[in-house]
Amino acid sequence: MLCPSRVFPLLLIIVFFIMIGVLLKPNVDLAPGWKDLSSHANLADYKVKTHKGYVSMEELNENVFQKFGYEIIRPTYPVPTLKMTHEPTCDNVFSEWKRIFKLPQPDIPVDTIPADRLEEFTLYNYTALGSFYKNDKNSKEGERPRNWDKLSELIKMPRQQLGGLAYGKDGVSMFDAMQAHRLDNMSGVVIGSMQPWVEVSALRSGVSKVLTVEYNNLTIQEEFKNRMSAILPIDFVTNWHQYAGKFDFAASFSSIEHSGLGRYGDPMDPIGDIREMLKIKCVLKPGGLLFIGFPLGTDAIQFNAHRIYGSIRLAMMMYGFEWIDTFSGDSEQPNDLTSERLHAAPLFGLVQNTLVLRKI
Numbered sequence: 001m002l003c004p005s006r007v008f009p010l011l012l013i014i015v016f017f018i019m020i021g022v023l024l025k026p027n028v029d030l031a032p033g034w035k036d037l038s039s040h041a042n043l044a045d046y047k048v049k050t051h052k053g054y055v056s057m058e059e060l061n062e063n064v065f066q067k068f069g070y071e072i073i074r075p076t077y078p079v080p081t082l083k084m085t086h087e088p089t090c091d092n093v094f095s096e097w098k099r100i101f102k103l104p105q106p107d108i109p110v111d112t113i114p115a116d117r118l119e120e121f122t123l124y125n126y127t128a129l130g131s132f133y134k135n136d137k138n139s140k141e142g143e144r145p146r147n148w149d150k151l152s153e154l155i156k157m158p159r160q161q162l163g164g165l166a167y168g169k170d171g172v173s174m175f176d177a178m179q180a181h182r183l184d185n186m187s188g189v190v191i192g193s194m195q196p197w198v199e200v201s202a203l204r205s206g207v208s209k210v211l212t213v214e215y216n217n218l219t220i221q222e223e224f225k226n227r228m229s230a231i232l233p234i235d236f237v238t239n240w241h242q243y244a245g246k247f248d249f250a251a252s253f254s255s256i257e258h259s260g261l262g263r264y265g266d267p268m269d270p271i272g273d274i275r276e277m278l279k280i281k282c283v284l285k286p287g288g289l290l291f292i293g294f295p296l297g298t299d300a301i302q303f304n305a306h307r308i309y310g311s312i313r314l315a316m317m318m319y320g321f322e323w324i325d326t327f328s329g330d331s332e333q334p335n336d337l338t339s340e341r342l343h344a345a346p347l348f349g350l351v352q353n354t355l356v357l358r359k360i
């Protein structure tokens with residue numbers, strides 16, 4: 001039998017190890033319905049779907065994530081949870097963006113990825129590459145800003161009609177997400193908007209102020225100028241200190257998947273979309289919400305039209321955020337983004353949902 005004088009130190013040691021375990025547990029929550037396969041996992045045992053078939057998380061860690069400066073910290077499924085090994089400071093994020101933005105650009109967007117950047121763009125071949133060429137640089141036919149003078153009509157539109165203005169059912173997911181996560185009296189920023197339906201969805205959720213960052217000049221209807229304003233991306237970046245950690249929420253739908261592909265006359269940048277996520281993170285308050293929609297499917301680039309986000313690129317995009325909910329537009333309620341749902345469409349097929357993320 002153990003005598004009490006021996007049991008006590010033993011208990012202390014046990015308590016010590018339990019506390020170490022609690023302290024070392026990564027501070028990342030899972031989205032409802034997501035499976036955390038194991039916190040002591042052998043990454044070779046867990047596979048996600050790619051255009052090459054099922055690939056282990058160990059292989060992705062070595063061949064993709066580490067090359068981009070990330071590492072898997074939890075084998076969550078269908079999107080592994082990553083940490084960035086050397087997260088850039090906000091100063092770096094904005095100054096790098098500005099440097100790249102000022103590089104000289106071709107008159108006509110290129111139709112093939114430059115050979116020396118191919119591996120970065122295709123995630124070292126783990127992203128499928130297809131072609132779908134669009135030239136929207138200074139295009140007259142392309143979409144132009146619309147309905148900024150009709151805000152008083154938009155503000156009264158029913159859910160389906162407002163959400164459906166630009167993207168049909170997919171756009172309704174933004175309206176639903178902002179109703180489920182009310183934004184009463186909050187202030188936020190919207191990235192990239194041809195039509196003000198995201199902004200109006202935010203106003204309908206109780207928002208008091210919304211700033212739109214957009215390449216086109218917008219003329220906002222007079223009665224809304226107390227609640228809405230707009231700024232060009234270059235001015236937003238130049239004055240970023242003014243916005244650092246300031247917004248309660250940010251929103252963007254069908255915009256950042258284009259960043260860095262050159263289609264809109266923007267500079268070629270393999271991680272243009274990831275830079276946008278880091279910029280948004282810098283201007284959100286801790287705990288601030290991000291409502292974001294971009295194409296979901298199996299990882300692919302249809303050059304130069306857009307990227308499609310699957311298990312690999314989604315993992316990198318989500319860094320620094322906790323995934324709270326996913327809305328599809330099919331129902332006002334959120335759904336679980338299972339592997340089946342993520343890969344429901346064939347390769348190069350896509351669906352745009354609104355993901356609700358919280359800045360960690």
Ligand SMILES: *[C@@H]1O[C@H](CO)[C@@H](O)[C@H](O)[C@H]1NC(C)=O
Nearest residue numbers: 063118119122123124125126
């Ligand atoms: C990617 O694929 C190309 C040809 O499709 C090949 O030349 C290249 O070596 C591959 N790169 C990697 C890292 O596998």
Ligand SMILES: *[C@@H]1O[C@H](CO)[C@@H](O)[C@H](O)[C@H]1NC(C)=O
Nearest residue numbers: 182183184185186205206208
């Ligand atoms: C929003 O602000 C108004 C005026 O300050 C206040 O009356 C109202 O209760 C606030 N609403 C919420 C949900 O906080």
Ligand SMILES: *[C@@H]1O[C@H](CO)[C@@H](O)[C@H](O)[C@H]1NC(C)=O
Nearest residue numbers: 138145214215216217218232
């Ligand atoms: C926006 O307005 C400014 C100043 O009026 C002008 O220089 C610029 O070309 C305009 N940009 C677009 C995209 O129309």
